[in-house]
Structures are given as C-alpha cells and as structure tokens.
Amino acid sequence: MLSNTNGDRNQQARRPRDRIRIDKIHHPTYIALTKPRENENHQDLSPFESMKNIFMLATFIGYNEKKRVPLGKDKELIFAWARFSPEEDVPLLRALALAETEHVEVLTDQDRILTIAEEYANGGITEIRKQVEDMPGDRITNLVDLLFNWYPYKTLV
Amino acid sequence: MxxxxxxxxxxxxxxxxxxxxxxxxxxxxxxxxxxxxxxxxxxxxxxxxxxxxxxxxxxxxxxxxxxxxxxxxxxxxxxxxxxxxxxxxxxxxxxxxxxxxxxxxxxxxxxxxxxxxxxxxxxxxxxxxxxxxxxxxxxxxxxxxxPENVSVHFFFDGEKIDNFTRPNRKTEVESAVRNVLKVDEIERGMRHLEDVASEYQRQVTRHASGKLKPLLEVRKTKKSLRSKLSKDIELLQEEVKLAKKQKRDIDTRLEDIKGLRKLIDERKAVESELKQFKNKKVEYQEQTRSLANQGFIPLGKPVLDKGLEILQEIPTGLPDILLNELLDKRQCLCGRPIHDESPEIETILNLLNQSISTNLGHTAQETHGDLKHLVRTHVEQIPSNLKSVLSDEEELEQNIRMKKGRLDEIERSLENFDHDEANNLEKRRKEYEQSILKLEGEINQIKGRIQEINIEITKLNQKISTEKDSNVKAEELKRYWKLADDSSIAMGKIYELFAENMRGHVQSETEKIFKDLVWNGDHFREVLLNKDYELQVIDESGENVLPELSAGQRQVLSLSFIAAMAKIAVHDTIPQLTEEPFxxxxxxxxxxxxxxxxxxxxxxxxxxxxxxxxxxxxxxxxxxxxxxxxxxxxxxxxxxxxxxxxxxxxxxxx
CATH class of the missing domain: 3.40.50.300 (P-loop containing nucleotide triphosphate hydrolases)
Known part of the structure; x- marks a missing residue:
C-alpha cells in the first residue's frame, strides 16, 4: 500500500493542473442546470447553485454507479481547483482517489485526484441530466427525488 | 590593403x-x-x-x-x-x-x-x-x-579587361560601380526598411481586425433593448399598481354593503396569511436546494469509509525528517552515538522504509481528520435536515391548500350574495386579480430577458476590452509602420541622389584619366556614363564612337574606368565611402x-x-x-x- 516517496517529492516540484475539465458534449447540461427556467408566471430557482456542485454530485453518482468514463478529445474547462471547499470537497475528492487507487501517495497528487474525479463525473452527469433536467416537473423536486434513490437517503424514506 | x-x-x-x-x-x-x-x-x-x-x-x-x-x-x-x-x-x-x-x-x-x-x-x-x-x-x-566581386576589378587580366567597354556591357559596368562604390549597401538598407515596413503593415492588419465597430454596434443594440424592456416593466408595474388600487377600492365598497364586512375582513386576513405562506414556501425551497446541493457528501459515504480504512493503516512512527537526521548524525534517539555496523542503524533504516514523507504524512493526517469530521457532521445530518425541510414544506403546502379553499368559499359566498352591486363588484375584483397575475407574469418574463441581456453585455464588454487593447497595439504598430515607410522613402531618395552622384563622379574621373592615357585624347570630346550605366565615348562631332574604338583604346578606357573607381572609393568627398585603397x-x-x-x-x-x-x-x-x-x-x-x-x-x- 505504501511505496517509495520519491514520486511524491517529484510531484511536489511540478505545478499541478488547476482547471477542471468536462466533456464538451456535457457542457450544455451544466449550463442548463445552473440557469433558472421560466414558468408561466414566475422564474423557478435553478436546481444547482454552481457548476462545482453539479460536478461533485456527478462524481459520486458516477462512483456509486461504477461508471468511470475517460474524457474524450473535445473538452471544456469549467472552473478552477480553488472553487473546491477545503473542508468538504477536497477531503472527499482525496477519499475518492484513495478508494480508487488504494495508494496513500495519491493524496498529494492533485493531477491524479482530478483525473479520477473528472472521469467519474463524466460517467455520472448523464444520470443527473435524465433525472433532473429531462424529467417533467419542478427540477429541485426532481433533484431531491434523485438523491432519495441512494443510500443513506434511502433509509429515511 | x-x-x-x-x-x-x-x-x-x-x-x-x-x-x-x-x-x-x-x-x-x-x-x-x-x-x-x-x-x-x-x-x-x-x-x-x-x-x-x-x-x-x-x-x-x-x-x-x-x-x-x-x-x-x-x-x-x-x-x-x-x-x-x-x-x-x-x-x-x-x-x-x-x-x-x-x-x-x-x-x-x-x-x-x-x-x-x-x-x-x-x-x-x-x-x-x-x-x-x-x-x-x-x-x-x-x-x-x-569581397570577391570587388577584387575582380582590382586583380584582373589586362587582356580581358575590355569587357566594360564592349557594346551592350552595361551590366558589368553597373555591377562594378555598385560593388566598388557600395551603392548596393544603401540599396540593401532601403530593402531592409521596406521589409520592416511590410512586417509592421502585416502586424497592423492582424491586430486591427475591424471587429470593434460591429461589437460596439451590437452592444449599443443590446443596451437600447435593455432600456426599452426596463421601461416596459415600469409601465407594467404602473398597471399592476393601478389594478391593485382598483381591487382595494372594490374591497372598500364591498365593506360598505350591509352584511358583507365580516366576510371581507376575513378574506383580507386569509390573503395576508397566504402571502406569508408563499414567502415561507420560497424560503423552504431555498433551504431544500441548498441541502440538495450538498447532497453529494452523503453519497460519498462509501469512499469516506474506504478512505478512513486506508488512512488508519498508515504507520504513526517517527517522521522521515527525524529518521534521516539520526542517520546523518549517526546518533540514536536517546542521543548515544552509533556506528555503521550497529543494530540501531538497521532499525532506523527499517523505520525509514516504513515511513512516508513528512509532507504526505501531514496531508494524510489532515485528510483523516477531515473525513472523520464529514462522516460525523454531514453524512447523516444532511439527509435528515433535508427530510425535515421537506416535511415542513409539505405541512406548509397543506396550510396553503386550506387557506386557498377558504378563499374560494368566501368568493363563492360573495358571488351568491343577494345584492347586484356586490355581485358586480366581486366579478370586477376577480378580473383585476387575474389581470394582476398576468401582468406580474409578464414582468417576471421581461426581468428574465433583462438578466440574459446583462450576461450578453458582460461578455460583449470583455470582447470589446480585448479588441480595444488590440486596437491600441495596432495604433502603436501603425506609427512604427509609418516611421519605417518614411525612412524607406527617405533612403530611396538618398539612394537616387547617391547613385546619381557616384555616376557623375565616375564619369568625370574616367574621362579625365582616359584623355590622359589615350595618345589621341584630343580627338575625344567627352566620356559619358549614362543613367543606364552605358559607357560612351563622344568625339568632336558629338557621335558615340565606342563601337569604333580599337581593342587597345577599349582597354585604356576600361583601365580609366577602374582607376576612376579606385580613386573615388578612396578619395571621394563622401566620408562614408572613404576606404583603404586596394x-x-x-x-x-x-x-x-x-x-x-x-x-x-x-x-x-x-x-x-x-x-x-x-x-x-x-x-x-x-x-x-x-x-x-x-x-x-x-x-x-x-x-x-x-x-x-x-x-x-x-x-x-x-
């Protein structure tokens, strides 16, 4: 489980990748889910406050569904690493990389952490689009319904 | 030389x-x-x-x-x-x-x-x-x-030298004047400036893309549309205000009708409660969204568990820095000196193999703490809070439905009340209510459109700013372009003057030397080097007699021409030309x-x-x-x- 730390030291010397990438084909979904939709008499709230939140949910839906899909040729940069909160997002992404690789060295390998998350998000985003954006009705309600399909929400139903 | x-x-x-x-x-x-x-x-x-x-x-x-x-x-x-x-x-x-x-x-x-x-x-x-x-x-x-092309005019075969003076040999003459008197160097300078000017012109074309004007036009159109929509909102809001006033007036008149006051007061109270419920509903929706947006944290429970499991296996031994220091100093942890063969060295090396770098260790420790905190505070809390908000919202929905039901009952009572004026007023009131709803819907739609326009204008502003920067660069390049162009034209004029001056000098010197060298110099009136660099020998009758010159005379003329150039190159009055003689x-x-x-x-x-x-x-x-x-x-x-x-x-x- 532990390996030589030289690789880790080399990694430290290089500036890590900073921008989060998604497949270009999914960019319209990210935009739609962060944009209010006009109803007859009022504007509803967008289901997501930020693209970062969509990315994080897509990542963990992708992981739980075991859908890790490498990114294609055409990519879109959507936000910077700094948008991840150090208290919740970063530890979660590190835990994901740990669970995926089972090597503790991955904790300081930002490039690898990002690549793993991006590939799971690439697998999970389709489910969010289908269940939240494409489904009729209020999109926040659709989002809540999606969450309650998964553990530990399921236990509360 | x-x-x-x-x-x-x-x-x-x-x-x-x-x-x-x-x-x-x-x-x-x-x-x-x-x-x-x-x-x-x-x-x-x-x-x-x-x-x-x-x-x-x-x-x-x-x-x-x-x-x-x-x-x-x-x-x-x-x-x-x-x-x-x-x-x-x-x-x-x-x-x-x-x-x-x-x-x-x-x-x-x-x-x-x-x-x-x-x-x-x-x-x-x-x-x-x-x-x-x-x-x-x-x-x-x-x-x-x-240079070799210059040396041929100073190291030469006397028998072949009359090349300059054979008919149609202006190329040789021109090339000799250019090479020896360095006319070419000025021409090269002129060409270089022309190239520089062309390069600037190319860069100006690249930077001044001409996109600024259309972008400004689009922004102007967007801004004027936004302004028009804002005015539309103001007008619609006036209409809403007026309709609400009409509705209030109707309520006042309904209150004055005997037997209706209690009903009208109750309707006012229910409407006020409904308004509060609707505000509360928006609040619940925002809470729901906020919790749902954090919903990925509980979904990460499997990776949190797995991560914690892995991190718990990390040895908590001595940090690598300390172990390395002990090795370097050949010193035991207790401070006792140790030598290379002592068992302590082996122990330290074993510990070092099992240890991880200080930086990684620190990150692992920090991550471990963060994961434990997330499991403790978020994994169960978020679903539970979400469930609670959804339950409150459901309860609120029931209250809203109840209040709306009561409003419908009041409305029906007023419509069925045995009083024509009351019936008419209630009918009109309903019309105003529907009108207000419609108008507010329109206002929201326009607000949404304005929001989109604002985003478009922000993007346009960024493009305009980039384009303006590019245009500033283009303006700067234009100035360089003009300078290079002006310099090239000026150098062209200098070149023409210089070449003409040189031609004149070579002509008069050649004539002078030729008349001295040729035995029958008096027979020839002048030697000309015309603008096409053709040497001509004019006799007393004004005829060019170069074709009739003997081989010897042509050789003398060629020598005179070379000697003239040698003299001018060294002694000419133009200081830049002054060279060491060859x-x-x-x-x-x-x-x-x-x-x-x-x-x-x-x-x-x-x-x-x-x-x-x-x-x-x-x-x-x-x-x-x-x-x-x-x-x-x-x-x-x-x-x-x-x-x-x-x-x-x-x-x-x-």
Whole structure:
C-alpha cells in the first residue's frame, strides 16, 4: 500500500493542473442546470447553485454507479481547483482517489485526484441530466427525488 | 590593403617553395614580374586568387583543382603539400594601427597508401598577434576585407579587361560601380526598411481586425433593448399598481354593503396569511436546494469509509525528517552515538522504509481528520435536515391548500350574495386579480430577458476590452509602420541622389584619366556614363564612337574606368565611402596596347594605386614605358621556365 516517496517529492516540484475539465458534449447540461427556467408566471430557482456542485454530485453518482468514463478529445474547462471547499470537497475528492487507487501517495497528487474525479463525473452527469433536467416537473423536486434513490437517503424514506 | 608577400609551394609549375616580396614603399610601390609566355605569370595570378577565394575561382578559370598540384612533386609521392601563403596588411579593423594578415590555403595529399590519394584541403587566416580563423570563418574575414566581386576589378587580366567597354556591357559596368562604390549597401538598407515596413503593415492588419465597430454596434443594440424592456416593466408595474388600487377600492365598497364586512375582513386576513405562506414556501425551497446541493457528501459515504480504512493503516512512527537526521548524525534517539555496523542503524533504516514523507504524512493526517469530521457532521445530518425541510414544506403546502379553499368559499359566498352591486363588484375584483397575475407574469418574463441581456453585455464588454487593447497595439504598430515607410522613402531618395552622384563622379574621373592615357585624347570630346550605366565615348562631332574604338583604346578606357573607381572609393568627398585603397594586380598588363598607349599608361598608372603589381612579358615593358615606371619600381622578378624539368623558378632582379 505504501511505496517509495520519491514520486511524491517529484510531484511536489511540478505545478499541478488547476482547471477542471468536462466533456464538451456535457457542457450544455451544466449550463442548463445552473440557469433558472421560466414558468408561466414566475422564474423557478435553478436546481444547482454552481457548476462545482453539479460536478461533485456527478462524481459520486458516477462512483456509486461504477461508471468511470475517460474524457474524450473535445473538452471544456469549467472552473478552477480553488472553487473546491477545503473542508468538504477536497477531503472527499482525496477519499475518492484513495478508494480508487488504494495508494496513500495519491493524496498529494492533485493531477491524479482530478483525473479520477473528472472521469467519474463524466460517467455520472448523464444520470443527473435524465433525472433532473429531462424529467417533467419542478427540477429541485426532481433533484431531491434523485438523491432519495441512494443510500443513506434511502433509509429515511 | 597592401600585399606583402606570396609564397607558393608545389603550386602548378612551381616545384618546391618560392617567395615573392612585393614593393610596399609609398614611393616605390610598383612590383614588376616579368616572364615569357608560359613562364608562370598566370599561375602566380591564379595563386593569389585561389589563396583568397578558393576553388571556385580555379573552377571558373582553370577547371580541375587537381591541376593546381605540381606534377613533379606528385611524382615524388609520399606526403605532398600544395599551398599558397599570402601576407598582407590592412588598416580597416583597428582604427589606430595597421594589422598584418597571413592567409594560407593548402592541399595535403597522402600518396603513401597503395597509390590511393587521400586529400585534405584547408584554409586559415592568421591575424598577427591576435587570432587565427579557419575555413568558412576565415573566408568571411576575407570577404569583409576585399569581397570577391570587388577584387575582380582590382586583380584582373589586362587582356580581358575590355569587357566594360564592349557594346551592350552595361551590366558589368553597373555591377562594378555598385560593388566598388557600395551603392548596393544603401540599396540593401532601403530593402531592409521596406521589409520592416511590410512586417509592421502585416502586424497592423492582424491586430486591427475591424471587429470593434460591429461589437460596439451590437452592444449599443443590446443596451437600447435593455432600456426599452426596463421601461416596459415600469409601465407594467404602473398597471399592476393601478389594478391593485382598483381591487382595494372594490374591497372598500364591498365593506360598505350591509352584511358583507365580516366576510371581507376575513378574506383580507386569509390573503395576508397566504402571502406569508408563499414567502415561507420560497424560503423552504431555498433551504431544500441548498441541502440538495450538498447532497453529494452523503453519497460519498462509501469512499469516506474506504478512505478512513486506508488512512488508519498508515504507520504513526517517527517522521522521515527525524529518521534521516539520526542517520546523518549517526546518533540514536536517546542521543548515544552509533556506528555503521550497529543494530540501531538497521532499525532506523527499517523505520525509514516504513515511513512516508513528512509532507504526505501531514496531508494524510489532515485528510483523516477531515473525513472523520464529514462522516460525523454531514453524512447523516444532511439527509435528515433535508427530510425535515421537506416535511415542513409539505405541512406548509397543506396550510396553503386550506387557506386557498377558504378563499374560494368566501368568493363563492360573495358571488351568491343577494345584492347586484356586490355581485358586480366581486366579478370586477376577480378580473383585476387575474389581470394582476398576468401582468406580474409578464414582468417576471421581461426581468428574465433583462438578466440574459446583462450576461450578453458582460461578455460583449470583455470582447470589446480585448479588441480595444488590440486596437491600441495596432495604433502603436501603425506609427512604427509609418516611421519605417518614411525612412524607406527617405533612403530611396538618398539612394537616387547617391547613385546619381557616384555616376557623375565616375564619369568625370574616367574621362579625365582616359584623355590622359589615350595618345589621341584630343580627338575625344567627352566620356559619358549614362543613367543606364552605358559607357560612351563622344568625339568632336558629338557621335558615340565606342563601337569604333580599337581593342587597345577599349582597354585604356576600361583601365580609366577602374582607376576612376579606385580613386573615388578612396578619395571621394563622401566620408562614408572613404576606404583603404586596394592594390591593383594586372596580369598581361599591356599585351594589346600599342607603344604610345603603354608609354602613357606607365606614366599615369603608378599614381592611381597605392600598390601596383604588373605581370608582363619581356616585350610588354621596355623602352620609354619601362623608363616611366623605373623610379617607382620597388621590386622586380623574372620568371624562368625550365623546359626539361618542366618547372618554373622565380629570380629576383632588384
């Protein structure tokens, strides 16, 4: 489980990748889910406050569904690493990389952490689009319904 | 430039080593090298040019490079060296002193191996007391001191020199004027400025894309649309305000109708409660969204568990920094010194193998704490809070439905109330209510549109800003472009003036020298060098008689032309042109000239160059011609060809 730390030291010397990438084909979904939709008499709230939140949910839906899909040729940069909160997002992404690789060295390998998350998000985003954006009705309600399909929400139903 | 000496070794007819020391004294600067035909004059002339400019000269004038090697030396076998060493002085490098140069070009042939010749050639140039240069670098120096295209006008075969004066030879004349008087350099400068101007023009085109104007137009349209929509909202809001006032007025009038006051008051209270419920509903929706947006944290429960499991297995031993320090100091943790073979060293190495880097250790520790915190505070809390908010919202929805039901009942009571005015008022009130709802819907739609326009304007502003920066760059480039263009035009004018000036100088000097040299100078009125660089000789009747000139006269005219350029290049009034004079080296100097011409030329020519080397046959230089040069001759050699040995020898006469 532990390996030589030289690789880790080399990694430290290089500036890590900073921008989060998604497949270009999914960019319209990210935009739609962060944009209010006009109803007859009022504007509803967008289901997501930020693209970062969509990315994080897509990542963990992708992981739980075991859908890790490498990114294609055409990519879109959507936000910077700094948008991840150090208290919740970063530890979660590190835990994901740990669970995926089972090597503790991955904790300081930002490039690898990002690549793993991006590939799971690439697998999970389709489910969010289908269940939240494409489904009729209020999109926040659709989002809540999606969450309650998964553990530990399921236990509360 | 003055040529000091030339040393030939196994070069063409010269077997072994032979040296000629040239006359360099200011007063006695003429060197005469005399020999019968075939004695080796042209070989000496070739040696000078081969040494300076290499094989190309030989290929153009002799043919095979192998012809340079002396045949007798070749027959000797063994290691064979064919070389020419030229020593000269030049003042053009350091302004304060004359510098000595030694150029040597050599062919080495190893004939020892089975008759297969191995040939190496090399060229080097030594600048005395300074540096030595080889091959291409050495040739660059030579080209800088006396370019080959300039040297052809100073080291020449007298018999071939009338090229300048044959009909339709303006190209040769123009090229001589350009090369010797450096007109080309100004032209090159002009072309360089034209290239610079073109490059700036290209960059201006690239930077000034012309996109700014359309972008500004689009932004203007968007802004005016936004302004129109804002005014539409204001109008709609006025309508809403008016409808609400009408609705209130109706309520007041309904209150005044006997028996309705209680009902109207109740409706007011229910409507007020409904308004509060709706506000509360928005609040719940925002809470729901916020919790749902954090919903990924509980979904990460499996990775949190797995991560914690892995991190718990990380050894919590001594940090690598401390272990490395102990190793470096050969010291135990207790402070006791240890040596390489002691068991403590092995223990430290084992611990070091199991340890992880301090940085990684710190990250792992930090992550472990964060994950535990997330599991404790978020994983169960978020779903539970979400469930609670959804439950509150559901309860609120029930209350809203109840209140709406009560409002419907009140409405129906008012519609069925036995009072015509009350029925009409209630009907109108309902119309106003529907109108208000419709208007507020329209206002929301327009607000949404304005929001979109604002995003579009923000993006346009970014593009406009980038485009403006680019335009500023383009403006700056335009100024450079104009400067380069103006400079190029100015240089063009300078070039025209300079070339015209030079042509005029060459013309008048050529005429002057020609009239001095040619025995019947009075017969010719003037020598012209027209704008097309054609030399013309005009006789007393005003006719161009160049085509009718004899070969000797043409040779004299060519010499006059070269001498004129040599004089202008050195003594011209334009300071930038002032150059160190070049020596004049003439092979078969006076071969085609009549006695009278020879006498005239030998009288004048020592004054034209600062060093003169003449290769002549015994018949070319005798009598008065020889006497004219006698006082200026500083060195004189005779070349002798041994017919039996087929080799030439150089014999110093004085």
């Amino acid at each position: 003055k040529i000091t000496s030339i040393t030939l070794k196994n070069f063409r007819p010269y077997y072994g080593k032979h040296t000629i020391n040239f006359a360099t004294d200011d007063e006695h600067h003429v060197t005469v090298i005399q020999g019968v035909n075939g004695a080796g004059k042209t070989s000496l002339f070739t040696a000078l040019n081969w040494c300076l400019y290499g094989d190309d000269f030989v290929k153009r004038n002799i043919g095979d490079i192998g012809e340079l090697v002396n045949r007798r030396a070749l027959a000797d076998g063994g290691m064979l060296e064919t070389s020419v060493e030229l020593r000269f002085t030049y003042e053009g490098i350091f302004s304060d002193r004359e510098v000595e140069f030694c150029a040597k070009r050599e062919i080495q042939r190893d004939l020892r191996l089975d008759g297969i010749a191995r040939t190496t050639t090399q060229f080097f140039l030594e600048i005395t007391n300074w540096r030595e240069f080889h091959d291409a670098e050495a040739l660059n120096w030579i080209q800088a001191i006396i 020596p004049i080296v003439m092979d078969t100097a006076f071969g085609r000239l009549s006695r009278k011409h020879r006498e005239n030329i030998t009288r004048i020519i020592p004054n034209i160059a600062n060093q003169l080397v003449l290769f002549v046959t015994d018949e070319e230089l005798q009598g008065e011609a020889k006497a004219n040069l006698a006082s200026r001759i500083g060195a004189e050699y005779e070349l002798e060809f041994d017919r039996e040995a087929k080799t030439s020898k150089i014999k110093e006469i004085c």
